Every structure is written in C-alpha cells, then in structure tokens.
Amino acid sequence: MYIVKNVASLVIGLMILSVKSFSQKRDSIPGSVNIPKKVEAYVADKFAVTRPFNVEFIQTGPYNFSSERDGKSLPDSKVNSLSQVKVSTNINFIKRKNWLLGTTLGYRYTKADADIAMPAVGDIKTVEREFHYLFSAVNFTYFSTLFNKRTIYSASVMVDGSDKHFERVRGIVTGTMVLKANQRTKMTAGMLISIDPSVQNPFIPAFGYEHTFGNGLIADINLPKSMYLRKHVLNNGRVSLGLDMDRTSFYLYDIDGTSQKYEYRQVDINSGLIYEHLIAKYFVITAKAGMKMSPQGRLFRKEDSFGSPVFEITPDPAFYFNIGISLHPFSLIGRKK
Template structure:
C-alpha cells in the first residue's frame, strides 16, 4: 500500500463526535473530524521523516541473502486534496501525492544479484492520483458514510497500476464524551498485505480531565490532550506502511517490482495551530518493522521473492498542513 492508498482508506474510519442526524450536519462534522485527525486529508500537506541506523538481514527465494546496515531512511511526502463536486449527500474529491524515499546502505557485500540494497544511497520517486466518491446517508437509523476510490500510481519511469477500495463506516454510539464507530474496507488490489479489514473507532474524553483516548482499528491508539489554546500533545502508537516501485535491470527477472513495508511507530506527537489554516506537526519515537517484502508488480504479496528483517530504530517526522477551508 502506498501513502495515498492508505490516506484514502482512513478518510472514513474517523469519528464524528458532534454530528447531528441531518445529512448536511453529518457531512460537515465528518469532514471536520477527519481533517482534525489526519493531516494528509487536508487540502495541502507536506511531511519529512527520517529513521535512524539499524541492522538488517534478508532472504531471496527463501535463501539467505544480503545483510548489512541501513544508515538512514529518509522520506518526503507532498499531498493535495481538492473538492471537485458536492451536494447534500454526495461529494467527489480529487487527490494527488508525491512520495520520495532514500535509503543509505553500508557494509553490504557485493553479490551477482542486486535487489535494491547496495553500498551508498538509493532513491525512489513515486506518484499517485485518486478520485474518491463519498455518500452520506443513514443505516439502521444511524449516520453512515459510504466511500469508493479509484487510484492510479507510478514512478519516474511511468504509470504502473490502477487500484481501488470500497468501504463504509457508521456510528454505534454517540454521547457527550464517547463515540464509537464500526465499518469495513476492501482493497481492490491483489498486492495489498491487508486486502480486507474491519474498522472500529473509540473516542472517549475522561470525566473532569483534559485527557482523551483515541483508538482507531487498525490505525492507531493515542492518549492526547490540549496544550494551551493552540497546541495538542499525544502519546501512543500508530500503524502505517511505506510502498514504492523498484525497477530491476536484470534479464532474468521482471522489470518492475513493488516493495511493501509495514511498520508500527510509538512515541509522542505535538501539533500546533499557527493560524486558522496553518498547522505544524512533530512526532518522534521508536519504529518497529513488521513486514518488508518485494513482489513482482501486480502479484499477491504472499508470492514475494524477497524479504528482509530490520531491527527497531528511532525516528522523527515534521510536517506542515495548509487548509483554507477549515476553521479553528
């Protein structure tokens, strides 16, 4: 799953704590809540991240392969979400995303076959665009959101694949301090390591406290509180992914592969609102790598030809979001 694929998935996992039963209010409050929780859902978002040094070992066709050190991994992500059309119950949004990944390797022995690890620096440039349709309605007398997205992606070598997803999310419970939602997402993509998963969210503000718990399955578990008038502090863990295309210059293999990296980041997040439409974010902590696989383009991830195991390491990420349509 690349970044834009993940973003379009989480757009309707969020909670809608103050939404009313009317469709107009549901759409407005849902949109505000999503943007409040997910920077990449805002009109413009820019992020730079870096993970620190760690050791790794790998397997190629189930045989022991290269090992060495990843001195650093740097990422830059720029995304834009532009409303195209909106009615009382239906909305259409266009999204574009650019993702840059840079790996710096060290102490790797040279072999006859090279996947993408090699001593020095290796860069990957990936692009994606999506059109998402969202429909606001009711189900069993409860507010519900339906979503369908069509995604086209590629890299600096050209367009690669067309993907999609469908899903829904509706409110189970809503009180003054607690909101629960339930839903499901299906990825129309055979290469996804998570082709289907249920979604569940739980948001609870503790009585007589500034703290609240924000749980979104399978994306994150956070404890957070406001800091002053314009800041917000969070501590916890989040699940995410990094994916990009790898072009292999070897006549014995396919020309294009997909690298998929699943990870859990644990630590702190601080967000600060500089103005009604400008928000900065810093986060850092420990990064654990769950699954790192290389698969021929379009093939299921279970048919991977290569995988690696990476030690946990530290990371940090800074970002800036611009959203002229959002109020404080």
C-alpha cells in the same frame, strides 16, 4: 536542502489548490442537524482520505536488517540513513447535500543509504538510491442512514507509479456507521474492501473511538490506523502519545538485468510522542519522534502479490523524527471545548 528543492514547486502548487478548494463555507454533514458542530468536525476529519494539504519530512536513524532471498538467509546488512518526503492534497470538486466528489494527489520521495553485505565476495557494498512514488485518486463519498444511524459510504479509484512509469490501478470501498456521537464520546464501525490483486487480505474491519475524560485527556482510537492518548496544552497545542501505522512503497526496475518490474512494500509502526500546534487558524505544525518498527518488508514482482516475495527483509527498530505542516480547516486543536 536537496530534498526541499525537489518538492518545493509541487508543495506550492498543491497548497494553492487546497486553499481554493476549502475557501468556501463548509457544508454541514447531511442529517446532522441534531449533532453538535464538534461532532461534525470529528466525522469530517475521520473520513477524509487525507488532510486538505499535508507535507512531511521524515528522517530515520541507522538500523540493521536481516534478509532472505528465495527462502535463503543472507548476511545482515545496515541502512545508514533513510530520508523521506510526503506531499498530499485532497480536493473536493463537487459538494451536494448527500454526496461529495473529489480527488487525492500525492507524492512520496525516499532516499536510502545502505551498506549491503555481498555473500559471493564476502565484502560490503555501499549503495545510495532514490525512489519516487506518485499516486492520484478519484473519491466519491455518500452520506446516508442505516438502522437510523448516520452511515458514510465511500469509493476510490487510485492509479500509482513512479517517475518513470504508470504502474497500477487500485480500488477501495468503505462503509462506516456512526454508532455514537456526542460532546464527549464518538464511536464508529465499518469495513474496508481493497480491490487490489497484490493485497493478501482485501477485507479489513475498521473501528473508531474517541472519548474525552474529566481531566482533559482524550483517548483517540482509529483502528487499524492509530491509537493515541491526547492532551490539549497551552492555547493552540496538543500532545499525543501512542502509535500509528504507515506504509513505505515504491517500484524498482532493471535490478536483475531484465525488464522485470518489482514493487517493494513494508508496513511501518511509528510509536512515540507528537506535538501539534495550530497557527493562523487552519494550519497545523506537527513534530513527531520515537521508534519505528517494521515487522517485514518484501520485494515482489509487479504481477505477483505481497504474499509471493522474491526478497524479504526484517529491519531492527530505529529512531525517527518527523516534522510537517498541514492545512486542516476541521482541526479541533486550539479550539475551545
């Protein structure tokens, strides 16, 4: 209940903005006259920075982790509980024939309870910390053609920080070509360029593939983000088995008695089972459960990069459970094929 009370007002506000933004009639994607409506929905879904409105509650079970500080191994420690809340919305201000201009707003709450081994005194210290991560972005999307293929270009400028300070300005530029789009198969390829000194590899190739088999199974691959095998069930439900990637990130202050600012960042690979259910035509209730694997987490000075950590942890796999709700006008869940 504590987490719910902290984010309730933000959730309500973002939901109102999202509903207003998408209450108007959806425009067709430019140049898509000969593309089926379901393909339009697919393209709109894949290229949104985030769903129009989304809130998630995530609980991760206990897990052990090993760690290193300045290259020296430390005794193993344990996270007893990790709770997270994620709230985000994507609002389009201007819609024109060939371009869109909008904004993304987001908030992530993380609460961790851990038993930390203290090597100097040979004791265990229980630590409970809360972290608040906020971000906003201005997004520009342009629809064009290249080599007679529908191509989507996008650029985003994002600012982020905590409840205490504004911290970074980042940029992302993408180009994605729709290679194939029909009722059964959709295929895209492109490139993402991250304008962020803290990122080790600024160039990331992207590939999307979705195919519906004769038995109703759907292969849904969206690299480097996710890979799923999906199946529509009942009248308004969908079951998925696979994995997706997410990121846990927040800023820390005054941890060593100085004014130095730090950022903690880790990539999370969430594998398992998902059930989604469409209600009231445009809202999707989602429940996820499975194993979370985080290859490595790193703490680094704000002015440095992820490749120059002062502290590293390697968590063991852990069980997680996730429940959420999203506003999704383009959702194909529960709709007739």
